[in-house]
Amino acid sequence: MKDILILGAGTAGTMMANKLRNTLEYDEWRITIVDQYKTHYYQPGFLFIPFGIYNKQDVIKPKSNFIPPGVKLIYSEIDKIEGENNKVYLQEGRVLNYDFLIIATGTQTCPEETPGLKDKLWYKDIFDFYTIEGSIALQKHLKDWKGGKLVMCISELPYKCPVAPIEFVCLAEAYFAKKGMRDKVDITYVTPMPGAFTKPVATKMLSELLTEKNIKVIPDFYLEKIDNDNKKLISYDELEIDFDLLTIVPVNMGSEMIERSGMGDDLNFVPTNKHTLQSDQFENIFVIGDAANIPTSKAGSVAHFASEILFDNLMSAIEGRPLLAKFDGHANCYIETGYGKGALIDFNYDTEPLPGTFPLPGIGPFGLLKNTKINHYGKVIFRWIYWHILLKGKEMPIEADMTMAGKKRVTV
Amino acid sequence: MTQITIAGQSVDLTDEGYLTDASQWNKEVAVELAKTEGFELGDDHFKVLDFLRDAHAKGETLTIRKVGKSGIVDIKGLYKLFPGGPLKFSSKFAGIPKPTSCV
Known part of the structure; x- marks a missing residue:
């Protein structure tokens, strides 16, 4: 009996568990998935909670609903991976052995990385909307907010769902307009990137959209700290931005377990071959979703397209063949x-x-x-x-590889 | 892409002024490239450029945070050395490609 172990039962891990169980023989392969939490969050829905479009019950379901029979689900924190010995240590001293390991432990927000962020204004005038707690607290705050300077700030790259902050300011603009108080709210979008988005054609379209909505963009702003007393954002080159209400994308980092295992980069993301999705360090370890350091968006759609490539390459690895499937970063x-x-x-x-x-x-x-x-x-x-x-790993009518069909080659 | 001669060396530059081939770089090229942006390079600048070139040669993705953790200079210091775009300017003078944020 051989073992495939999946760490993390989020979007990526759950999809892999389903795909693998549908294919691998029950009497040859045991599949185990480990996660510390019992609730699966539909994370794209967090964005809608501050505006009362969704509520908590719209975005939660038990993780166990999505793990197929024949896959063992263990709720536990993970202590560390010992890649040399093909072992994973769980928090209560339990040890799991594996033949192949899939790391799908995602990314998390780390507000404590920015001085002054998780301080006296946290969840009073400063909110994130990347956690259920943050988005619900923000919903309550917005209900009777009287207006002022709303600042949306991105602390560091990379971060999960790169378009979410743009969506947030657009939805906020519409929300205040509907409440008849748009004239009382000044909306500013602050980013360390040189524009609203990284790539030129999309940046042009999105910048025009923001201008049309009277949302100001401040690019090249790299946040150092928050001054709670004067309600200011301060950058490393000492620029200051005033706010009355700050919504923030905190620094994103991979799991601390990755750091304990000595497998991460400076932000605890796992160095991964961007085409094969194999870890750079160990041949029998693969990485999928936000946990990997591959140069594409940290987003569910990426994990979905990558899952098809990872599935093919894992099958090849199991049979000792070369890894021929190549992820294109779609x-x-x-x-x-x-x-x-x-x-x-x-x-x-x-x-x-x-x-x-x-x-x-x-x-x-x-x-x-x-x-x-x-x-x-x-x-x-x-x-x-x-x-x-x-989540159930069923076929979608969209190819894993991006296609140029239907796209128009343009430049700015 | 354009080809120009700086400091007696023929180099290929992208439209934005980044070297297309890191091996065409030397210290004199760095000094001249920096002058075009109004920078005068000193030892502290070169320590950063060396770090960037090493990291680039190893295929690492560079971020301001990574340079800040390098032990050579902290992020604030990096901004003082290369005001207005620390990674953009330092990468240009180090002869490595323009940093891309891959969103």
């Missing part, structure tokens, strides 16, 4: 822009987000880099797809 993100509209981007390691139609070339129904109602419905429907198709 990401696909809906961008909520408010007023029942949305935009969509589709890109990979080499191709920046371009305008066009998706998934059917020339037909759509979704428009790439276009602000349309149908794109918004795509995002709404996606929650159902996530729970019922994606």
Whole structure:
């Protein structure tokens, strides 16, 4: 009997457990998945909670609902991986052996990395919306906020779901307009990147969108600390930005378990071959989702496309064949822009987000880099797809490799 | 892409002024590239450039945070050395590609 061990039962780990159990023989392979938490969060839904569009019950389900029979689910914290000996130590002293290990422990927000962030204004005038606690606290705060300077700040790269802060300011703009207090709110988007987004064509489209909504963008701002007494953001080069209400993307880091195992980079992400998804350190360890240091978005769609590549390569590794499947960094993100509209981007390691139609070339129904109602419905429907198709590792009508069909090559 | 001669050395530059081939770099090239942006390079600058070149040669992805943890200079110091875009300017003078944030 051989063992495949999966660390982390989030989006990536759960998809892999399903794919593998559907294929591998029960009498040859034992599959075990470990996670410290019992609740699976639909994380794309966190964004909607501050505005009362979703509530807690819309985004939670038990993790156990999505782990298929025949996969052993262990709830435990993980102490460390000992790659040389093919062992994983759990918190209560339990030891698990593996033949193949899949690391899917994701990324987490670390507000304590920024001086003054988790201080006296935390969850009073400063909120994150990347945790259930943060998004619910922000919902309560916004209900009777009287207006002022709303600042959305990204602390560090990389961070989970790169478009979420843009969506947040767009939804906030619409929320205040609906409440009849848009004139009392000044919205500013602060980023360490040189523009609203990294790649030129998408940056142009998104910058125009933000300008249209009267949302100010401050680029190249690298946050050092928060001055709680004077309610200011201060950058390393001593620029200051005042705020009344700060929504923040804290520094993102991989699991501390990765650091304890000596397997991470300076942000605890695991050095991983960006094409094969094999760990750089150990041949029988693979990494999927946000836990990997691969140069693409930290997003569920990336984990989904990567899961197909990882599945193929793991099958090859099991049979001792070379790893031929190559991940292209494919990401696909809906961008909520408010007023029942949305935009969509589709890109990979080499191709920046371009305008066009998706998934059917020339037909759509979704428009790439276009602000349309149908794109918004795509995002709404996606929650159902996530729970019922994606997590269960079922086929989706979208290829793992990005395609140029339906895209128009343009430059700024 | 353009080819120009600086400090007696023929180098290939991208449209944004980054070397396309890190092996065409030497200290004199760095000094001249820095001058075009109004920087005068000293020993402290070169310590950062050496660190960046080493890390780049090893295939590492560079971030301001990583340089700040290198022990050579902290993030604040890096901003003082290369104000206005620490990683952008230091990468340019180190002859390595423009840093990309891969979102």
